[in-house]
Amino acid sequence: MRRIWIYLLIGFSCLTAALPAVAQSGEMPFPASLQKELAARASSYSEVTLDRKMLGFASQFMNSQKDAEGKRIVAKLKGVYVRSYNFAKPGQYTLAELASIRQHFQGPDWTPIVKQRTQNATDDSDIYMKMVNGQVEGMFILNSQPKELDFVYIDGPIRPQDLADISGNFGIPQVKTGQNGKVTHK
Amino acid sequence: MVEEFDELERELREQLQPRSAPPGFAARVVARAAEQQPDAASRFAWLRGNSSGSGTRHPVWQWATVAAAAVAMLLGGVEHQHQQRIEGEHARAQVMLALRITAATLKDVNEKINQPVQASQAPNTVESR
Numbered sequence: 001m002r003r004i005w006i007y008l009l010i011g012f013s014c015l016t017a018a019l020p021a022v023a024q025s026g027e028m029p030f031p032a033s034l035q036k037e038l039a040a041r042a043s044s045y046s047e048v049t050l051d052r053k054m055l056g057f058a059s060q061f062m063n064s065q066k067d068a069e070g071k072r073i074v075a076k077l078k079g080v081y082v083r084s085y086n087f088a089k090p091g092q093y094t095l096a097e098l099a100s101i102r103q104h105f106q107g108p109d110w111t112p113i114v115k116q117r118t119q120n121a122t123d124d125s126d127i128y129m130k131m132v133n134g135q136v137e138g139m140f141i142l143n144s145q146p147k148e149l150d151f152v153y154i155d156g157p158i159r160p161q162d163l164a165d166i167s168g169n170f171g172i173p174q175v176k177t178g179q180n181g182k183v184t185h186k
Numbered sequence: 187m188v189e190e191f192d193e194l195e196r197e198l199r200e201q202l203q204p205r206s207a208p209p210g211f212a213a214r215v216v217a218r219a220a221e222q223q224p225d226a227a228s229r230f231a232w233l234r235g236n237s238s239g240s241g242t243r244h245p246v247w248q249w250a251t252v253a254a255a256a257v258a259m260l261l262g263g264v265e266h267q268h269q270q271r272i273e274g275e276h277a278r279a280q281v282m283l284a285l286r287i288t289a290a291t292l293k294d295v296n297e298k299i300n301q302p303v304q305a306s307q308a309p310n311t312v313e314s315r
Contacts, residue, residue: 046287048280048287050277050281050284057273058278060274061275062281067282070282070285073285080285082284116295126295127295141288141292141295143295145294152291163292166289
């Protein structure tokens with residue numbers, strides 16, 4: 001009887017040890033606790049999490065002409081993670097919190113394209129590209145404003161042309177990326 | 187008085203004495219029970235299209251059951267498709283929202299790095315490749 005309890009204890013310990021590894025396989029790019037805190041402080045917010053399976057499912061229903069561009073873009077992607085928080089007053093996020101968001105995108109594969117820093121982080125901008133074997137395999141965008149904080153992670157191959165298409169197709173003036181990587185209005 | 191009691195006792199003994207059932211009694215009881223309670227197999231024989239059970243056949247009920255099953259399956263399929271469509275439309279709306287926010291964020295960053303830099307509002311660091 002005592003031996004059974006010992007086996008059960010060992011089994012439970014193994015299971016508990018394996019759980020973080022399982023959790024990592026469905027890894028979220030942004031700190032979960034921070035997202036909850038930001039959402040609690042926000043007057044309104046949008047959080048969109050779409051993994052490859054969800055993108056594939058959604059694309060089955062993107063059959064109209066106006067969805068064609070979006071469908072083409074998401075067809076290759078592994079995931080799209082969008083967070084947008086609007087605050088009633090300034091000062092609702094800290095420098096340290098922005099640093100913890102950026103932390104996931106600091107590996108050797110990530111290349112900063114735009115990195116703008118301001119006092120108190122109230123007007124920061126980041127665009128990082130994930131380069132693997134010379135190919136863009138992901139993109140991270142962060143934009144902070146006194147009463148707004150937006151960050152986006154697109155996982156998967158995305159071309160500069162896709163960015164221009166995204167900009168031009170959703171009621172936003174089109175953006176053109178030049179050879180030097182500088183972004184200009186079209 | 188004692189004689190009366192003796193007589194009563196004798197009658198009681200006679201009446202309560204065990205007697206064997208008449209011949210064929212058990213067989214008659216079993217036959218009657220079978221007539222009154224047909225077994226479950228024969229009761230549902232009509233479902234199998236088998237008339238041997240109760241001796242009667244109900245083709246209307248048989249077809250009605252098949253039709254009801256078909257309608258139930260059809261309705262289930264339609265409901266499932268409807269549910270899938272709702273979920274699909276929701277997922278599609280999520281994709282479009284994600285793309286819209288991404289586009290708006292890109293636009294904001296673009297405007298920031300392209301706006302003329304004023305000394306009072308100059309950011310501490312700007313890197314652009």
